[in-house]
Amino acid sequence: MATRVIPPRILKNLRYNTATKPLLSSAAHPPLSPALSPPCVPPPSSAVLRPAAAADLNFNDVAKLFSFVPTSKLLRSTAVLHATALEPMVDFGTWLMRSNLMHVDGLRHLILAAIRHSFYDTFCAGEDASTAGKSIRSLNEAGLRGMLVYGVEDALDNDACDRNLRGFLHTVDVCRSLPPSSVSFVIVKITAICPMSLLERISDLLRWQHKDPSFTLSWKQDSLPIFSESSPLYHTLKRPEPLTPQEESDLQLANQRFLELCQKCVQNNIPLLVDAEHTYVQPAIDYFTYSSAILHNKDDNPIVFGTIQTYLKDAKERLLLTTEAAEKMGIPMGFKLVRGAYMSSETKLAQSLGYDSPIHNTIQDTHKCFNDCSSFMLEKIANGPGGVVLATHNVESGKLAAAKAHELGIGKVNHKLEFAQLHGMSEALSFGLSNAGFQVSKYMPFGPVETVMPYLLRRAEENRGMLAASGFDRQLMRKELGRRLKAAVF
Template structure:
């Protein structure tokens, strides 16, 4: 029960950390938070102006590596994604039974492939994804995070097939230019049946609420929950895992170990993505137990993911990080805002509970920036690693300025920034021009398997006030500049 017992000193540190996020600068003792308003002012503990580090004003410099044709296609796709009626119809069609009609399905998938799939995805197989890595590395100096974009496997046979693709992905990274691949990314629901992950998550929740509840199969791990974590998924005591379920869990763990070992041999870190909260405890359990095994010699090979739109994100990040330090394990995290808002709200509402996500975007910004600040302080102190995956310009600028003030070199591999392929291009290029290590999240796979990913991107980019607004404006400005330059 090592993950449930928390020392009084650790709890005191947690209270200190949480209190510092809402106190005046003079009372900050654990971490100096980044400010977090929609357009936050410079943090009082940050002496460097964020705009002096990341410059997004010079559009000719920002988009210098992008050919006009590609820039035009990108601008058109993003503008299409901002038209609500078009997005509504497209999402309805992709989710409807019309997709069961072969002819219509082929037409829809063909249209998607020539537009949004080409914009947001790196191809349909490992080879196409490899070519995308070479393009962004050679042309723009951006690294690639290779993501075989399957999820929600239902049986061991599907998991085994997915495993083979993940292993080929790691192998392919060895043949790509040095440093061009920053991470291999895996979704645990692709290599362990989702029903089993739900069962394991229920058992882990119940163990947290009742430490006398014994899980004989449980390996050593970091804290998975905080007291503010959502527990409404598990309203009654779950049955223990049946022998076959324990066997299947062991198989899932073995698949993850094979990927970890392959990444260790290739010297490419593995990033375990976050998913819905009803399976996230099991995902964290597998990620953390693997990190304990593989993150040796102050070299974080296995990274977990924290979704900052969850109310318990700060506490869970703090507890896991502190536990890792006590065990001498160098733990890396990817920080994201989160991509499962609709499903989280639907599930919580259906059960009669308040959603586990923050009530406003401002609260989510606050949580993300506090987590980023906490990890930057850790890196400055010589521990941990972080991938700041953000499309928010203010968050990116503030983090870059804070890293500068903390003396973190831009080429320090323990600090990386990341954005999705086809999104936040301006921020990616601005951070790259400032000298930081920047990656693009390169999702690949058969188009019909990537529909859930594309639906999330459609939801994220819809509306003229979406996160792609800055890109649309800056791309239009650069296209107009190029047009004027071309006309005598």
């Protein structure tokens, strides 16, 4: 069996304590999380905004920006964003959800009620797919679309995987019942439909095969490149044992689950976007994604999209290799580009093994990587098949991408290009891009509070810098609240 570098129980207990102070100089301060860049600070880039495109993204008219947002929601969002920007609040919320108080019936009810009416209502779409569908209808009336996310992950056995699959399939049914084009993607986490231990084993084997091409994997299907020469391989320090008969049987079941979900999305013409995870299981996730893309992505219509986390040093190289291989095979590929959400745990894992972090050394390097990858993908879709989702909360990255799309002549309302932000985050950027004519989606997790909150709390921990950097949004929200108050009084 492959040597497990860090057991899951240790990984799950890692504390993500990322500083939230602004970057002053790379010499005097340690590198910051990619999420920590204030949205109004321009990332370095060789691209130049064209005046016409810059004028399209108007953040000055707050009345127009927030015209579809009720005052009650503005008040709640402003309060929650302020609270989650405070590191002690995130620490307290995380401690509370993990404490023994959650096992005391009366207190549990009060705690969950408080969370439901604040943090949960701000960042989640509802407790079930039908409620989430109503949230998407409301969002669609405001000119935005939804990326529907059944908020489960980290399945430990086949029974859990089967339950989760039923949830994902039901999500597709709900999307089919909604107004056409109101849902841009159904999101799936491979960690929810394949046991985590098996994903680790597959990743070990794929990494070793990259080290030693003579190492054969009888179960491996056709895929696109998963690694580049700079990809981290330190997770697998010993030659792993082949999959056992039971593991091969479990892999076949996981393949069948993903195939069923992909086929349902193909039948309903709803793109399926595979989320990225920790690097210790990402090779297996990419393997599932790319082998399925080869089967289901046809002509100019990618159904299965992958995710590239651009805070990783090998992100651009892997993107180039994968798209080049897909072109040679005639496979249209779609990618979501994100900065990334696991900085602290990735860095701690690498350091514990005596290796450099796989994350870019500075926030500027991450910004440059995201912007370079965005520019590359925009050029690809302007001249050929494929699609790209630019998932960013950084206003300058949004401006640069909008300007690049304008420069390339990519139509604004274009099925090949989608901008995206988390539900409840970066409302100004979402509505600004939408008002400029671009397609914009909100990433909308749904599920019972008890199911979704651990996921959201991890996101809060891992992205606490992003929440702290939401000052641009909060400033505009306060300005609009002040305008509405003044209008009501006078």
